[in-house]
Amino acid sequence: MSRELAVSIVGAGGDGAVAAGDILSMACARDGLHVIKTEAYGPQIRGGESSCTVRISSERIFAQADLVDALVVFSWADFARFRSEITPAPDAVIFHEEKDAPPADLSGCTLVPIPFTTLAREAGAPSGKNVLALGMISAALGLPADSVRSAVQHRFGKKTAAVVEANMKAFDRGAEIATTITAVTKKLTYTPGPARLLMSGNETSAVAAVDAGCRFFAGYPITPSSEILHFLGEWLPRIGGTCLQTEDELAAIGAVVGASFTGVKSMTATSGPGLSLMAEMIGLSSMSEVPSVIVNVQRGGPSTGIPTKSEQSDLLHTVFASHGDTPRAVIACSDVEDSYHATVDAFNIAEEFQLPVIVLSDQSIAQRRETLDESALAHEVRDRRLATPDELTDYLRYRVTADGVSPMSVPGMVGGMYQTNGLEHDEQGRPSSMFVTHEAMNAKRYRKLDAIAKRYPLFRRFGPADADLGILCWGSAAGPVREALEKLNTSGLRVAAFVPQMIMPLPKEALEQFVAGCRELLVVELSYSAQFYQYLRTQIDLPKSTHVFARSGGKSLGVHEIIEQVARALNHEVAVREVVS
Amino acid sequence: MSSVEFKYTANEYKSDLKPVWCPGCGDFGVLNSLYRALAELKCDPHDTVVVSGIGCSSRLPGYVETYGFNSLHGRALPIATGVKLAAPSLKVVAVGGDGDGLAIGGNHFLHTARRNVDMAYIMMDNEIYGLTKGQAAPTTPLGDKTKSTTYGNPEAAIDPCSLAISFGATWVARGFSGDVKGTAELMKQAIAHRGFSFLNIISPCVTWRGDDQFKELRAKVRSVPHDHDPGSRESALRYTNEEEGVTTGVLYAVRHPSLVDEMAEIRTRAQVKGMPSRSEMLKSFAPRF
Numbered sequence: 065m066s067r068e069l070a071v072s073i074v075g076a077g078g079d080g081a082v083a084a085g086d087i088l089s090m091a092c093a094r095d096g097l098h099v100i101k102t103e104a105y106g107p108q109i110r111g112g113e114s115s116c117t118v119r120i121s122s123e124r125i126f127a128q129a130d131l132v133d134a135l136v137v138f139s140w141a142d143f144a145r146f147r148s149e150i151t152p153a154p155d156a157v158i159f160h161e162e163k164d165a166p167p168a169d170l171s172g173c174t175l176v177p178i179p180f181t182t183l184a185r186e187a188g189a190p191s192g193k194n195v196l197a198l199g200m201i202s203a204a205l206g207l208p209a210d211s212v213r214s215a216v217q218h219r220f221g222k223k224t225a226a227v228v229e230a231n232m233k234a235f236d237r238g239a240e241i242a243t244t245i246t247a248v249t250k251k252l253t254y255t256p257g258p259a260r261l262l263m264s265g266n267e268t269s270a271v272a273a274v275d276a277g278c279r280f281f282a283g284y285p286i287t288p289s290s291e292i293l294h295f296l297g298e299w300l301p302r303i304g305g306t307c308l309q310t311e312d313e314l315a316a317i318g319a320v321v322g323a324s325f326t327g328v329k330s331m332t333a334t335s336g337p338g339l340s341l342m343a344e345m346i347g348l349s350s351m352s353e354v355p356s357v358i359v360n361v362q363r364g365g366p367s368t369g370i371p372t373k374s375e376q377s378d379l380l381h382t383v384f385a386s387h388g389d390t391p392r393a394v395i396a397c398s399d400v401e402d403s404y405h406a407t408v409d410a411f412n413i414a415e416e417f418q419l420p421v422i423v424l425s426d427q428s429i430a431q432r433r434e435t436l437d438e439s440a441l442a443h444e445v446r447d448r449r450l451a452t453p454d455e456l457t458d459y460l461r462y463r464v465t466a467d468g469v470s471p472m473s474v475p476g477m478v479g480g481m482y483q484t485n486g487l488e489h490d491e492q493g494r495p496s497s498m499f500v501t502h503e504a505m506n507a508k509r510y511r512k513l514d515a516i517a518k519r520y521p522l523f524r525r526f527g528p529a530d531a532d533l534g535i536l537c538w539g540s541a542a543g544p545v546r547e548a549l550e551k552l553n554t555s556g557l558r559v560a561a562f563v564p565q566m567i568m569p570l571p572k573e574a575l576e577q578f579v580a581g582c583r584e585l586l587v588v589e590l591s592y593s594a595q596f597y598q599y600l601r602t603q604i605d606l607p608k609s610t611h612v613f614a615r616s617g618g619k620s621l622g623v624h625e626i627i628e629q630v631a632r633a634l635n636h637e638v639a640v641r642e643v644v645s
Numbered sequence: 646m647s648s649v650e651f652k653y654t655a656n657e658y659k660s661d662l663k664p665v666w667c668p669g670c671g672d673f674g675v676l677n678s679l680y681r682a683l684a685e686l687k688c689d690p691h692d693t694v695v696v697s698g699i700g701c702s703s704r705l706p707g708y709v710e711t712y713g714f715n716s717l718h719g720r721a722l723p724i725a726t727g728v729k730l731a732a733p734s735l736k737v738v739a740v741g742g743d744g745d746g747l748a749i750g751g752n753h754f755l756h757t758a759r760r761n762v763d764m765a766y767i768m769m770d771n772e773i774y775g776l777t778k779g780q781a782a783p784t785t786p787l788g789d790k791t792k793s794t795t796y797g798n799p800e801a802a803i804d805p806c807s808l809a810i811s812f813g814a815t816w817v818a819r820g821f822s823g824d825v826k827g828t829a830e831l832m833k834q835a836i837a838h839r840g841f842s843f844l845n846i847i848s849p850c851v852t853w854r855g856d857d858q859f860k861e862l863r864a865k866v867r868s869v870p871h872d873h874d875p876g877s878r879e880s881a882l883r884y885t886n887e888e889e890g891v892t893t894g895v896l897y898a899v900r901h902p903s904l905v906d907e908m909a910e911i912r913t914r915a916q917v918k919g920m921p922s923r924s925e926m927l928k929s930f931a932p933r934f
Contacts, residue, residue, distance in 0.1 A: 094932035211932075218934035261930040271926065280731045299926060301915035306730050306908055311756040315723035318716070318753075322696070322727025325714060326735065330727070348717050438927060475712040475728070475735050478691045483660075483706050483713030486699070494662055495707065495715075 068121035069205060069252045070129035072150050073197065075138035077111030080194030084136075085116025087198060087219055089262055091211035092120050093435045096257025101433040102128045102620075104149055105372060113142035115150060120207070122254035126399060126543035128432055130622040132156055133250050134205055136197045138180060140164050149619055157248050159200065174247045187237045189230035199238025206251035209239065260435040265403035265425055266291035266333075268441070269359050270299070272407035273331050276445050278357070279305035280330040282319035284312055284338060287371040288427040289361040292333040313341035317356065321345060325354050325484065327448065327474035329411055333359035336378045337367070339385060339422075346420045347386035350509065352484040353462065353470070355414035355421075355448065359407065362426040364617050374428035375617025376539055379595040382422050383568050389506055391513050392420040394568040395522070398542035400434035401441075406565065408443040413520060415448040417469055417512045424567060428540045428620050448472060456480050460491040464504060468511030513569045521571035525578065527553055527560030533634055534582030535561040538596055541588055541621050548626035559630055570603050585610045586633045588626060590617040611636075653687045655680035660710045665701075671848030671859075672702050674822035675769050678846075679709065679738075681825070682832035693736045696725040698750060700742035701776045702769035702848065719750030722757040725764050726904075733905045736836060737764040744774045744782040747805060751783075758812035758841050763903040765835035765842045768805055769822070771850035779853040791853070807885035809843040810878060810897050816842035817881065817897040821866045822849070823859055827893065834895065840903040847891060862891065869894030 071088070075081040082103050089101040100119045106112035119129040131153035137143045137160040143150070144167070152158065154172050162177040178200070184193040195216055202209035216235050220228045263271075270292045273281065281300055283293040297307040306323075310316040316332045323330040334342065339360045349356040362378040364370030382394050393413050397406040406423050414421040451459065451471035461482040463470045470491075473480025487495040488502050496502070524542065527534075527549045537545050542563040552559045562578040564570050579585065587610060589596040594614035600606055611633040651657060658680045666672050683693065693711040697703035699718035706713030712735075716724045725739040746754050746768050757766070773791065774780040780793035784805070788797040809817045816838040820828040828846060835842040847866075849858030869892050874880050881897035902910070 090932050090934075094934070211934075214934045215932070259932050261927060262932070263930045267930065274926065275923070280727065282727065298915075301908075301912045302921050304912060304916075304920070308726070308730060310723065311752055314720060315726070315753055315756065318720045318723025319727035319730070321716075322714070322724035322729075323731035324727070325694075325724070326728055326732035328731040330731065344717055345720065348720075352714075352716075438924075438931075441927070475694050475732060476692060481690055481710060481712050483715060485707075485715045486717055487715060495704075 065253045066250050067123060067253060068119070068125065069134065069250065070117060070119040070132045071134045071201060071205070072115060072117040072129070072132045073136040073194070074113070074115040074143045074146060074150065075194070076113055076142050077108070078191065079138045080191070081138065082114050082116045083219070084194040084198050085118050087215045088118050088207065088212060089433060091208050091215040092118070093260045093262040094211045094215070095208040095254070096260060097122060097208070097254055097435065098125050099262065099433070099435045100125055100128045102428070103431070104146055106145060113145050115146045117150065120252060126546045127623055128428065128620055130544070130624055134201060135159065136201060137161065138193065140167055155250070157250070159197065176245060176247055178241065183237055183241070184234050187230065187234040189234040192231050192234040195231045196234040196238040199235035200242045203239040203242035204245050204248050206253060208256070261438055262433050262435055263400055264291060264431055264433050265397065265400045265429040266361065266431065267295060268400050268404040269333070269407045269423065269425065270295035271441060272404040272443070273411070274299060274303065275441070275443070276329060276408045276411035277447070278329045278331050278411060279303070280320065280323035280328045281305070281332065282308040282310050282316040282330070283332050283334065284310050284316050286335045286338045288363055288431050289333040289335050289359060291431070292359060313338035314345065317342040317345040317358065320356050321349050321354050324356055325474070327450070329415060331357040331359065333361065335361050335363050335371070336365045336369070336381065339378065339381060343385040344387070346392060347388055347390050348486045349420040350386065350390045350392055351486050353418040353472070353509070354484060355418050357410045357414050357421050357423065359423040359425060361430040362424065370618050372427065373618045374426045374540060374590065374620060376426060376541065376590040377592070377595060377617065378424070379567070379591065379599060382424050383599060389510070391509050392422060392568065393417070393513070393516055393566070394422045394424055396424045396539040396565055396567050397429060398539055398563060398565070399429055400432070401436045402565070403429060404441050405443050408445060409520065409522070412444070412446040413516055416446050417516055418472060419512060424539060426540050450474065451477065451480055461493045462489060462491045462505065462508070464491060464508050466511070467515040468508045469515070517569035517571070520566055521574060522565035523571045523574050524563040524565065525560065528558050529560070529581060530558070531560035531582045532558045533584050533586055533630060534578060535559065535586050535588055535630070536596070536600065537561065537563055537588040538567065541590065544621045544623045544626055545588060547623045548630065551623070551627060552630060557630070572604060576604055579604065579606065584633065586630065587612045587614065588621070588629065589614050590621060592616045651690070653684050655684040658683050658690065658710050660708050662707045664708050665704055667852045669851040670701070671771060671822035671850065672705065672769050674825050675702070675767070675828065675846050675848055676705060676708055677825050678828035678832055681829035682836060683711070685829070686833055686836055688736050688836070692734065693738070694728050696721050696728060696737065696739045698741040698745040699776070700745045702740060702742040703745060705740050719745055719748070719753065721745065722750060722753040722766065726757055726762050729763050729905060730908060733763070738836060739764055739766045741768060742775070743768055743770040743772065743784040743805060747783040747803065747808070754808065755812045758809055758814040758843065760904045761813065761815055761840045761901055763840060763905045765832070765838070765844065767832065767835070767844045767846060769846050769848040770805060771848050771854060772802070773850050773853045775850050775853055804885045805845045806843070806896055807882060809845070810881055810885070814843045814897070815840035815899050815901050816895070818844050818895045819891070819893050820844060820846040821862060821891065821893050822846050823863055824866070824893070831895065838898070840901060865889070865891045866893055867891070869896060
């Protein structure tokens with residue numbers, strides 16, 4: 065009996081592994097369970113091997129599956145391709161195609177051969193072995209079988225009655241087979257609750273944009289951010305907005321800055337290579353003080369890198385992208401729900417402080433689906449401060465103010481005419497190459513960061529005060545770190561974690577307090593060159609003895625991996641890293 | 646300034662900023678034509694946005710008393726597209742040079758024309774990079790010596806008008822900055838056109854292309870013949886890539902729905918069942934069985 069369970073389904077193209085995972089996740093969401101669902105594919109555009117992993121729990125979870133308790137393997141050859149991403153627990157149960165001989169290295173696991181193909185054919189659904197497997201694991205593993213069955217029915221609802229009937233027969237046959245399986249020891253126990261939503265980080269970001277009042281989106285397709293373009297392409301026209309697919313990322317951010325200049329809240333979304341192309345326009349948005357929101361969904365890099373997998377290696381680029389002294393804000397999101405709040409905050413900050421704000425997400429949270437409560441999708445929305453009629457007499461668009469924010473006029477406002485400029489300019493917006501103007505305007509623009517730091521000192525802190533070891537991490541690393549801490553704290557180790565959500569400007573005061581309160585520090589991140597560690601060193605004083613666990617992305621951070629690194633750090637086995645510069 | 650007192654005279658569109666251009670620059674003529682065109686069309690300054698990229702000619706928005714955006718090298722068109730799509734009631738005029746629009750911004754020229762975004766795009770064509778002090782542009786004639794082509798330009802020049810026509814611009818004309826009145830007339834049509842209008846203005850650079858530019862051009866310039874049919878692409882292309890002479894006037898003019906129209910149509914179709922509620926938006930993420 066267990067309060068949580070992780071299931072992987074692996075197969076070739078056409079085996080329906082991902083479809084089965086979708087159905088299972090939706091069924092669990094219906095019964096009020098907590099789910100984190102991830103998918104992995106081979107390199108083929110269509111078809112090819114695929115896998116789906118669903119972590120199910122009766123309590124809130126923050127990380128994707130680390131060790132998998134149960135697997136359905138339609139083909140061992142396909143399983144081998146995901147070997148580095150799917151790790152069966154030592155006591156895992158593996159249901160595999162009977163005629164396919166298992167590899168030798170899984171001897172500790174319970175192997176249950178099932179003639180999936182034959183049974184599905186017998187049930188009259190030759191392509192329904194995924195449904196048969198669903199019926200079987202639902203019954204065998206204590207999953208919400210009634211909801212899974214309804215979900216299957218719903219999924220095939222639009223097909224002919226014969227197809228629906230065959231699939232339901234396959235499902236029931238699977239459930240019947242389950243009664244003969246005695247090898248399963250770990251079953252899910254839970255109390256059904258009200259249904260939850262099932263969303264990805266890209267989807268919550270897109271919904272957040274709509275809620276924040278965004279009515280213009282321009283983007284260029286790029287993995288793993290395109291779902292934002294898809295969603296807003298469908299929804300913005302419905303609510304009176306506009307979505308434009310541009311010729312490249314230069315045009316995408318250009319159109320966003322143009323639209324925002326007219327007073328319409330605007331956004332684009334991209335990934336690392338696209339952000340590189342947007343770098344120059346980030347400078348313009350900052351210099352001209354025209355608000356812009358950019359969602360950057362990180363993937364393995366540099367160059368094309370690993371487009372379908374996660375990494376935290378755009379950090380320095382995002383924080384420093386562009387040329388010159390370019391104030392911008394960067395907010396990181398650490399899970400699907402967080403992507404919603406980070407995106408609304410990004411609009412609030414961009415609009416109020418008239419500067420570019422980048423939401424820094426990554427593939428693992430942007431594309432995985434998580435359950436969440438609809439009530440969680442709420443966040444205060446703030447609007448741009450437009451120039452008042454009084455301010456429009458002898459109007460100064462770039463008036464030097466205490467917090468750096470100047471009254472903004474938009475086209476259509478009589479008396480608000482000004483020329484916005486990428487050239488350095490005076491308070492009126494007139495080009496200037498004078499040192500005194502440049503210095504005064506730089507100071508004005510940077511004062512906005514001070515104001516943002518005061519108003520938005522966003523961070524999360526987990527674990528006890530006065531910790532023996534403090535973990536510093538950000539973004540998607542927060543989930544597995546949080547779960548690792550729960551286990552470590554339960555076992556009596558005093559380990560805490562600090563996760564800045566505001567990356568630029570950092571919540572320095574709280575961060576420095578945390579650092580001062582920990583005996584030792586461990587930085588955890590998915591960046592080979594330890595970009596987070598490098599960045600922290602530019603912002604605060606870190607003790608010389610700081611341990612750094614930094615590795616490439618391409619494989620998500622595991623809870624057990626963190627626990628192991630914590631143990632090594634406490635034994636001084638994690639290298640105190642000399643940063644590659 | 647309040648709209649009540651505004652009398653729509655060319656002078657009122659002049660800002661108090663003094664142009665940085667060299668004495669004798671062709672862009673002065675273009676600027677004067679624009680003041681006239683805006684005045685004659687009675688464009689309200691607060692409802693007009695002039696967008697530019699970077700270059701000598703891209704300084705122009707600062708000299709016009711409307712809303713203005715002097716943006717990045719090559720990016721005037723994406724910015725202008727955002728302005729127009731977000732606020733379709735605004736009059737949008739994009740301006741810039743031949744290097745800005747054909748080299749670094751060439752891709753945007755293609756796609757903005759193809760999309761038929763409602764705006765007038767005025768290209769001040771001086772066949773050279775002036776601001777960076779005299780390097781070859783995509784319009785510099787083959788063989789010409791410039792700061793960056795010591796042994797003569799090894800590349801053939803392109804004709805912006807032939808590009809605009811093949812890219813799908815729905816209104817294409819060529820003007821000459823020495824003819825302020827004629828160019829103002831072309832600008833009026835360009836601004837009034839519903840869709841993407843492209844106006845290539847030969848605007849000589851006396852600093853890097855020689856003092857005789859105006860004289861030479863005046864001898865070459867001729868108006869498009871009266872019997873020319875601007876609805877015919879074949880006929881229009883006859884006045885591009887000309888071996889001799891420079892033909893000015895409206896070369897091409899057709900009507901197609903603009904991107905603003907298409908986006909409005911999409912909104913109508915998307916809202917066939919009325920504007921959805923927020924909970925409808927979240928429905929696809931909820932279990933529905």
